[in-house]
Amino acid sequence: MTTLVGGIEAGGTKFVCVVGTGPEDIRAQVRIPTTTPEATLGEALAFFQQQSRHVGPLAALGIASFGPLDLHPSSPSYGFITSTAKPGWRNVDLAGPFRRALGVPVSIDTDVNGAALGEGRWGAARGLGTFVYLTVGTGIGGGGVINHQMMHGLIHPEMGHIWLPRSPKEEPSFQGVCPYHGGCFEGLASGPALHRRWGGQAEALPENHPAWELEAHYISLALANFIATLSPQRIILGGGVMAQRHLYPLVRDEVRRLLNGYIQSADILERMDAYIVPPALEGLSGAAGALALAQTRVLKDMPVLEKTG
Amino acid sequence: MTTLVGGIEAGGTKFVCVVGTGPEDIRAQVRIPTTTPEATLGEALAFFQQQSRHVGPLAALGIASFGPLDLHPSSPSYGFITSTAKPGWRNVDLAGPFRRALGVPVSIDTDVNGAALGEGRWGAARGLGTFVYLTVGTGIGGGGVINHQMMHGLIHPEMGHIWLPRSPKEEPSFQGVCPYHGGCFEGLASGPALHRRWGGQAEALPENHPAWELEAHYISLALANFIATLSPQRIILGGGVMAQRHLYPLVRDEVRRLLNGYIQSADILERMDAYIVPPALEGLSGAAGALALAQTRVLKDMPVLEKTG
Ligand SMILES: Nc1ncnc2c1ncn2[C@@H]1O[C@H](COP(=O)(O)OP(=O)(O)O)[C@@H](O)[C@H]1O
Ligand SMILES: Nc1ncnc2c1ncn2[C@@H]1O[C@H](COP(=O)(O)OP(=O)(O)O)[C@@H](O)[C@H]1O
Numbered sequence A, B: 001m002t003t004l005v006g007g008i009e010a011g012g013t014k015f016v017c018v019v020g021t022g023p024e025d026i027r028a029q030v031r032i033p034t035t036t037p038e039a040t041l042g043e044a045l046a047f048f049q050q051q052s053r054h055v056g057p058l059a060a061l062g063i064a065s066f067g068p069l070d071l072h073p074s075s076p077s078y079g080f081i082t083s084t085a086k087p088g089w090r091n092v093d094l095a096g097p098f099r100r101a102l103g104v105p106v107s108i109d110t111d112v113n114g115a116a117l118g119e120g121r122w123g124a125a126r127g128l129g130t131f132v133y134l135t136v137g138t139g140i141g142g143g144g145v146i147n148h149q150m151m152h153g154l155i156h157p158e159m160g161h162i163w164l165p166r167s168p169k170e171e172p173s174f175q176g177v178c179p180y181h182g183g184c185f186e187g188l189a190s191g192p193a194l195h196r197r198w199g200g201q202a203e204a205l206p207e208n209h210p211a212w213e214l215e216a217h218y219i220s221l222a223l224a225n226f227i228a229t230l231s232p233q234r235i236i237l238g239g240g241v242m243a244q245r246h247l248y249p250l251v252r253d254e255v256r257r258l259l260n261g262y263i264q265s266a267d268i269l270e271r272m273d274a275y276i277v278p279p280a281l282e283g284l285s286g287a288a289g290a291l292a293l294a295q296t297r298v299l300k301d302m303p304v305l306e307k308t309g
């Protein structure tokens, strides 16, 4: 696949726009802060228009975006952001402006489905048919691939918003930060939840701070639920909060403790280090996934992922 | 599809064995109590041997069984029950005895994946590509179809064993009944959990007993989690406990309350009555699913479900 395509990882903080054929062949890249839809989409568009003139026409554009999104091709608001809590971005048409101005097919999916696709094609889930990509950052989101196909269904997964038991170590007065659910997974364990609970940036909490054991516990409860619900062959765990590398062994031990031997699989019982892993395309999972999304539009009949395993 | 096949719904209480071509064409049926593997499997085998002589040879056999099961075709314990809590049934070969004695291909899956398949082909999920079948009975189990394919992955879903927040109305001393996890979903909301918590058979609790509001709350928390994780187009809710029909409206209202408008879909916001539904093949979902499993072995290349929607 050498056709040049464009990709956008549309995040709540920044838009990463790339032109290339894959994560090892990125010809141009720009980071645009997420401000208003007009300003941010305008800058992104200008980048792709300029690139089309410089490096040649793009065959398609892929967008891996924060959401929730309308992903029903037949819907009048296909490609729109819908019920987001991010001010100014509700009911914003993401795909339309690019399709109209660039005149190329545009493929859109959630940021996490995109990242899963990128990791499946080039990263930590190569060869697997069923896996989950979870990001723990400003928000918590999960996407995935089941039997070599992207998860969509009614809309798309919103894995950050599952209900979890509160830890007995949790301050009873802490309500969680999700504007929709208070103490859902995102409400209890996102970066802003850490900030609200402990009163400082998560980045600044030392490694021996009790914050991390509690954080690992909540992430592990969620992963145990995803394992029981989806039976993934691997879980890729990324996002800003996971920059705390010491969380990985804590999470692996806690997931095993919570499952308590019920899921009889050597991947969980014996090879947990290879079961819950960081992204391999560190920082580029989403942008690479956006390129992969674009490529699925160039080769319409291409399976989402090759069946190598 | 008129080829005669056999089907077994293997449950913890009884085995339902059928011969036919679908739920409207069952030629013979027998119910065998689940006692020891030797006795129960022996009786089931005798039934199919006798039927083969009477109504003609079977083209294949499908088994929809309680589990967990080993469903990896390449595993030495393929078709075995693995870590079940049911005494005497751990590490029991279910598929092998039938394959050897009947000399037909045997297709095995979980009881709930089987029920999902049956409801997808002939029942309440006809035409849908992505849906969940959940049973609330002696155990709680969920299975499903994603993008027209059965859910397997690492092993198969075990949706009864997700972690949920305890209700503030729950007696703090109640530990739940799951031998692996105590107060997981099954530990809090299965028939035996109702029995343990309220001290009588669930069947005997009157409709205005506080048991049902709490039960509906736990089921709704779980369904909200499955919606956030899988984004199903419909949820089929069956099992002995759901014989309490008044639970359906309680669950629908509570799921909507818990999601709190976050999932922007008319199916949830406006058409909840058609979103969370009882099985259409009442009592036969699993046995019909077992027939459908057998049929997938006759027509090897047949898609699991036809893509009508
Ligand atoms: N080194 C770190 N340790 C802990 N938390 C971090 C770290 N770096 C970033 N975060 C937290 O992660 C969140 C940002 O997540 P990130 O995945 O980078 O972006 P976003 O979710 O906005 O796309 C912030 O809440 C921030 O506090
Ligand atoms: N009418 C009813 N009301 C409430 N609970 C019921 C009713 N009928 C059966 N149950 C409960 O459902 C469980 C049996 O579930 P069922 O789905 O019939 O079988 P199994 O799960 O063993 O395959 C028992 O715990 C029983 O108490």
Ligand SMILES: [Zn+2]
Pocket: A160, A161, A162, A178, A179, A180, A181, A182, A184, A185, A186, A187
């Ligand atoms: Zn939430």
Ligand SMILES: [Zn+2]
Pocket: B160, B161, B162, B178, B179, B180, B181, B182, B184, B185, B186, B187
């Ligand atoms: Zn359990």
